[in-house]
Amino acid sequence: MSPKELLSFLKKNLKESILDSRIDTNKEGIKQEEFNNIWLEVEQSKFRDTIKLLATLQYPHIAIIAGNDTGESIDLLYLFSIYYGEKFKEISINIKVSLDRKKPSIGTITDLIPGAQTTERETKEMFGVEFVGLPDMHNIFLPEDFPKNVFPFRKNEKGLDELVQNES
Amino acid sequence: MSKSTYKVPIGPIHPSLEEPMTFNFEISGEKIKSIDLAPGDNHRGIEFMGRNRNIIQIIYLAERICGICSASHPFAFCRAVENAAGISVPPRAEYIRVIIAELERIHSHILWAGVAAHELGFDSVLYLSWKVREEVMDILEILTGNRVNYGMFMIGGVRRDISKEQIPRIEKTIEYYKEAYQKLEDVFLQDPSIAIRTKNVGVLTYEEALNLASVGPTARASGVKKDVRQDQPYSAYADMDIKAITPDMFSGKVNGDVYDRIIVRVLEVKQSVEIIEYCLNHLPDGEILSEKKIAKLLGILKKAEGEGVGRHEAPRGEVIHYVKLGEGESPEVWKARAPTYNNLMSWVPMLQNQEVADIPIVVASIDPCIGCMDRATLVDANTYQKQVLTREELRKLSIEKTRRMMQ
Numbered sequence: 227m228s229p230k231e232l233l234s235f236l237k238k239n240l241k242e243s244i245l246d247s248r249i250d251t252n253k254e255g256i257k258q259e260e261f262n263n264i265w266l267e268v269e270q271s272k273f274r275d276t277i278k279l280l281a282t283l284q285y286p287h288i289a290i291i292a293g294n295d296t297g298e299s300i301d302l303l304y305l306f307s308i309y310y311g312e313k314f315k316e317i318s319i320n321i322k323v324s325l326d327r328k329k330p331s332i333g334t335i336t337d338l339i340p341g342a343q344t345t346e347r348e349t350k351e352m353f354g355v356e357f358v359g360l361p362d363m364h365n366i367f368l369p370e371d372f373p374k375n376v377f378p379f380r381k382n383e384k385g386l387d388e389l390v391q392n393e394s
Numbered sequence: 395m396s397k398s399t400y401k402v403p404i405g406p407i408h409p410s411l412e413e414p415m416t417f418n419f420e421i422s423g424e425k426i427k428s429i430d431l432a433p434g435d436n437h438r439g440i441e442f443m444g445r446n447r448n449i450i451q452i453i454y455l456a457e458r459i460c461g462i463c464s465a466s467h468p469f470a471f472c473r474a475v476e477n478a479a480g481i482s483v484p485p486r487a488e489y490i491r492v493i494i495a496e497l498e499r500i501h502s503h504i505l506w507a508g509v510a511a512h513e514l515g516f517d518s519v520l521y522l523s524w525k526v527r528e529e530v531m532d533i534l535e536i537l538t539g540n541r542v543n544y545g546m547f548m549i550g551g552v553r554r555d556i557s558k559e560q561i562p563r564i565e566k567t568i569e570y571y572k573e574a575y576q577k578l579e580d581v582f583l584q585d586p587s588i589a590i591r592t593k594n595v596g597v598l599t600y601e602e603a604l605n606l607a608s609v610g611p612t613a614r615a616s617g618v619k620k621d622v623r624q625d626q627p628y629s630a631y632a633d634m635d636i637k638a639i640t641p642d643m644f645s646g647k648v649n650g651d652v653y654d655r656i657i658v659r660v661l662e663v664k665q666s667v668e669i670i671e672y673c674l675n676h677l678p679d680g681e682i683l684s685e686k687k688i689a690k691l692l693g694i695l696k697k698a699e700g701e702g703v704g705r706h707e708a709p710r711g712e713v714i715h716y717v718k719l720g721e722g723e724s725p726e727v728w729k730a731r732a733p734t735y736n737n738l739m740s741w742v743p744m745l746q747n748q749e750v751a752d753i754p755i756v757v758a759s760i761d762p763c764i765g766c767m768d769r770a771t772l773v774d775a776n777t778y779q780k781q782v783l784t785r786e787e788l789r790k791l792s793i794e795k796t797r798r799m800m801q
Contacts, residue, residue: 252477255632256485256678263477263703285604287620289705289736292716292729303727305703305716307625311618313635316625318703341607344738345731367437378442 229262229317239279243272259314267322270332276321277335284308291345293353295381300330300353334359352379398422424749429742441728448723449475449695450688453547461542465498466708468547474717475549477702479695485678487551492630493673494546496666501530502709503659506761507582513754514591515793519581526574533567549691550684564674571667582660591796592652596744596756599650606739610711611658612760614640616650622707634672639665652759696723708733710761734762751795754788
């Protein structure tokens with residue numbers, strides 16, 4: 227599927243759940259080969275379905291979740307790629323989900339893509355996002371005795387002050 | 395009967411490490427039963443520091459994420475910013491970027507090969523491979539002024555040109571590596587003792603590599619044909635015909651073991667030499683920067699809005715930077731991800747049911763910085779008595795196993 231076909235395939239299946247979408251095309255090299263980034267914003271309730279839809283085409287490769295505390299919501303941007311393995315066929319799919327800032331929570335995708343575990347755990351401790359269904363494991367980057375109600379990448383009272391002391 | 399498993403924590407810290415980490419093993423006899431990974435002992439908060447810096451300053455910060463991938467991170471970061479702000483890069487700069495990135499791959503893979511040999515107990519091979527590596531360090535120093543942290547990358551191009559006088563010197567390096575490649579192949583791929591110690595050790599199947607989102611030589615050794623240079627056209631790689639290297643190209647089949655990871659890396663040294671040769675032969679003329687005045691560039695970046703993703707195939711796999719430009723000089727979001735982050739979980743299936751003596755080579759096989767092996771503690775599950783296993787003792791176990799197998 228070309229990027230345009232892929233986007234209309236997703237739109238046909240997810241309909242109004244896609245809040246925003248665009249395709250960025252880069253032309254690279256002397257031969258001006260095209261590479262496409264698809265940017266999507268989906269409703270939180272349909273995020274899981276989006277991943278399942280992608281998985282019907284090829285096993286989606288997850289690169290990372292980039293979080294952003296905008297002050298109004300916690301935005302998670304999942305960076306996927308699909309159609310890898312063939313020359314210049316890859317399409318980058320970046321899916322944004324906006325979460326309620328008071329109680330950010332989203333379902334885990336580790337049952338669909340086990341490789342997402344590290345990045346979900348990182349997002350959990352840095353942004354305080356709850357991943358429903360993710361086993362409660364120890365901190366991956368922050369120290370074990372780091373205060374439980376401080377999330378370094380939040381930009382409000384829950385974020386970092388000048389100095390945070392470990393609890394023990 | 396008493397409980398027969400032991401807990402063995404290994405790690406966490408060593409100054410040379412990119413990502414220091416602790417491994418908590420549960421051991422039954424000589425076999426590993428379960429693994430818990432605990433990285434983060436030296437989380438430096440680089441993305442956090444980026445919040446208070448402007449885009450140009452972040453290039454140098456990104457360069458220092460890793461001492462070995464010090465071209466890959468700024469490469470991906472510059473591409474992310476260029477995509478976000480719509481800045482184009484002159485063709486000559488794209489070719490110079492690729493030359494530096496591929497020289498880095500040669501030095502990284504040969505460094506890894508030496509470390510792997512060291513972990514197995516072949517120190518003469520370590521000396522041989524690191525001697526071979528010196529040539530690429532020299533050429534990097536000639537081209538950039540530094541052996542590491544090259545300071546070559548800038549938004550919209552590169553900071554130093556490759557002069558006409560330098561080209562014959564690079565050609566000499568290419569000739570050197572064409573000869574040296576044969577030696578590397580003889581030592582690592584034709585030698586029975588390395589094969590016997592690494593075949594069927596630390597296996598990662600095709601499905602596991604896919605499910606765990608593995609990248610780079612770790613994924614390719616398991617048969618996943620994933621290589622950013624092949625999958626998406628970017629920079630000067632867009633003009634070339636690059637194929638992801640899988641072990642079946644050499645041995646005819648894919649096992650996904652440590653030996654296959656050696657095959658992939660050794661063949662990639664040859665591939666990198668060919669890429670550099672192509673770049674030199676097709677090096678376009680022209681500018682190397684789209685905007686020479688940094689103050690003006692900062693002004694453009696300050697006004698720019700948008701978000702961009704930069705991917706690059708680092709020696710260890712896909713490195714990805716995401717940048718969202720916001721108001722002011724600092725980016726609103728900067729997310730950097732090194733390949734080891736994704737390859738981390740591949741260790742779990744690799745190490746399952748392996749022997750303690752295989753820990754060093756299996757852990758080394760995904761090419762993290764091996765210094766994690768600093769110290770290990772053996773805890774008797776019944777008495778809680780601790781016995782500390784140092785890096786040296788662990789390596790001794792590995793060497794003894796090699797010697798046993800060679801008898």
